[in-house]
Amino acid sequence: MKNSIAKHWRRQVSAWVHALLCGIWWGPAAQAYSFNMIVPDVRQPAAISGGSACPVRAHQLTTAGSIAVQWSTVLNTNPVTILTQNQTPSGRLSEIEQTITQSLAVWTGVSGTLLLPRTLTPLTRTATQNPCGADGLNSICFDQMDMAFTPGVLAFTRVITADVTGIQIGGSAISTELGQVLDADIYFSPGDPNTTFATPQAFPASPKAYDLESVLTHELGHFLGFSHSAVWSAIMFPYAPAPGTISGTRPTTHQPDAPLADDDRTGLRVLYPDPADTLHQGTISGRIIPANPLALPAFPSGVTGVFGSQVVAVDNSTGAVIGATLGGWSCVAPGPAQFDGAYQIAGLPVGNNYTVYAEALNGAANPSQFNNALTLLCRNAMTDAGWPPLQACIVPSVDINFTTRTRPGP
Numbered sequence: 101m102k103n104s105i106a107k108h109w110r111r112q113v114s115a116w117v118h119a120l121l122c123g124i125w126w127g128p129a130a131q132a133y134s135f136n137m138i139v140p141d142v143r144q145p146a147a148i149s150g151g152s153a154c155p156v157r158a159h160q161l162t163t164a165g166s167i168a169v170q171w172s173t174v175l176n177t178n179p180v181t182i183l184t185q186n187q188t189p190s191g192r193l194s195e196i197e198q199t200i201t202q203s204l205a206v207w208t209g210v211s212g213t214l215l216l217p218r219t220l221t222p223l224t225r226t227a228t229q230n231p232c233g234a235d236g237l238n239s240i241c242f243d244q245m246d247m248a249f250t251p252g253v254l255a256f257t258r259v260i261t262a263d264v265t266g267i268q269i270g271g272s273a274i275s276t277e278l279g280q281v282l283d284a285d286i287y288f289s290p291g292d293p294n295t296t297f298a299t300p301q302a303f304p305a306s307p308k309a310y311d312l313e314s315v316l317t318h319e320l321g322h323f324l325g326f327s328h329s330a331v332w333s334a335i336m337f338p339y340a341p342a343p344g345t346i347s348g349t350r351p352t353t354h355q356p357d358a359p360l361a362d363d364d365r366t367g368l369r370v371l372y373p374d375p376a377d378t379l380h381q382g383t384i385s386g387r388i389i390p391a392n393p394l395a396l397p398a399f400p401s402g403v404t405g406v407f408g409s410q411v412v413a414v415d416n417s418t419g420a421v422i423g424a425t426l427g428g429w430s431c432v433a434p435g436p437a438q439f440d441g442a443y444q445i446a447g448l449p450v451g452n453n454y455t456v457y458a459e460a461l462n463g464a465a466n467p468s469q470f471n472n473a474l475t476l477l478c479r480n481a482m483t484d485a486g487w488p489p490l491q492a493c494i495v496p497s498v499d500i501n502f503t504t505r506t507r508p509g510p
C-alpha cells in the first residue's frame with residue numbers, strides 16, 4: 101500500500117526569488133491571483149477519484165483544528181540568518197514564534213472566508229533540524245538545506261496534494277477531499293551568508309535584511325493553495341520586497357490582514373468561500389478569443405481561445421484592482437480541461453461596477469512563475485502511464501504575444 105501512495109500526489113515547489121527589478125517597468129502591469137491545481141487520478145476508481153479529470157484547487161481543510169503547523173527551533177548560527185531584537189535564546193524563539201503566529205493571522209483575518217483562527221491548532225515547536233519532508237506534518241524550517249535552493253531563492257514551499265480521497269502521507273489526515281493538501285513545508289534559505297531575515301522587532305535596525313513577516317506571509321499563501329499573482333502590491337507577487345522594505349503595511353489588531361492586497365483577499369475568498377458571506381458573491385465570466393483565429397497555436401489542436409491571459413477586474417469607482425484570474429480554460433465533468441479562453445473572476449463585492457480587461461503575462465512576472473497554476477491542468481499517458489485517452493490533454497504554451505483593445509461598455 102505504501103508504494104502505491106507515491107503516485108497519488110504531485111510535488112509542487114514554489115520558490116520566491118530575490119527581487120531583481122531595477123525600478124524599470126516595461127509594459128502594463130499583469131495582474132492575477134492563481135491557485136495550485138491538480139487533476140484527480142481518474143485511473144483510480146471513481147469512488148475515490150471522483151471520475152472527472154477536471155482540475156481542482158489545492159486547499160487545506162477548514163474544520164476546526166484541521167491545520168497544524170510546527171516550526172523548527174534549530175536556527176542557522178554561522179552566520180545568523182534570522183535576526184531578532186531579543187538576543188537571549190528563549191527571547192529569540194518567542195520573537196520568531198510571534199512572527200509566525202502573526203503571519204498566520206494575516207490569512208485567517210480575511211473576512212468572508214471559512215479559514216478562521218479556529219481552523220489552526222496552536223503552533224508547536226520541534227527541536228529537529230530537518231523536519232521539512234514528505235511526512236504529513238506541516239513544518240517551517242530555518243536551517244534545512246534543500247536542492248531547491250538555487251541561487252536567488254530566499255524561501256520556498258513544498259506542497260503535496262491528494263489526487264484521490266482516502267490516502268494519507270506519513271502523519272497526515274486521510275484525505276476526504278480532492279485537492280486536499282496532505283503536507284506543506286516552508287523552507288527558509290539557511291546557507292547564503294548574504295541573506296538574512298529580520299523579525300518586525302529587529303527590522304528597523306536591520307536595513308540589509310529581508311522582512312521575515314513579508315516572506316513568511318507569502319509562503320503561507322502557497323501553503324494555503326495559492327500559486328502567484330502578478331499584482332505588484334499582492335503578497336503573492338513572485339518577487340520578495342527588497343531588503344529593508346515590507347509588503348503592504350504591518351498587521352494590526354484592528355486589521356490583521358493589512359499586508360494583503362485586495363487581489364489576495366479575493367483569491368482567498370474564492371479558495372475558502374464562506375456561504376454566509378453575502379457581500380463577495382459577484383462573479384464575472386467570459387472568454388478571451390483572438391480577433392484572428394489563425395493566431396491560435398496549431399499545437400495542441402483544439403485550442404480555441406487565448407490561454408494564460410491575465411483577466412483583471414477593476415472597481416470603476418476607485419480604480420482599484422479587486423481581483424483577477426489566470427484565464428484560458430474551462431472544464432465540464434468528466435473533463436479534460438478545454439482551452440477555450442474562458443475565465444471566471446469570483447469573490448467580487450456585489451453592487452459595484454467593474455471594468456474587465458485582459459493582458460498578456462509578459463511584464464515582470466512571466467509564465468514560469470505560474471507553473472503550478474498552468475502546467476498541472478492536464479495529465480496524459482506521457483506523464484501518467486495508462487491515463488485514459490478521452491480524459492487526456494496537453495497544456496498549450498502561454499500566449500504572451502497578444503494585445504487587447506477594451507470596448508466601451510453599453
Ligand SMILES: [Zn+2]
Pocket residue numbers: 114115116318322328337338
Ligand atoms: Zn512564491
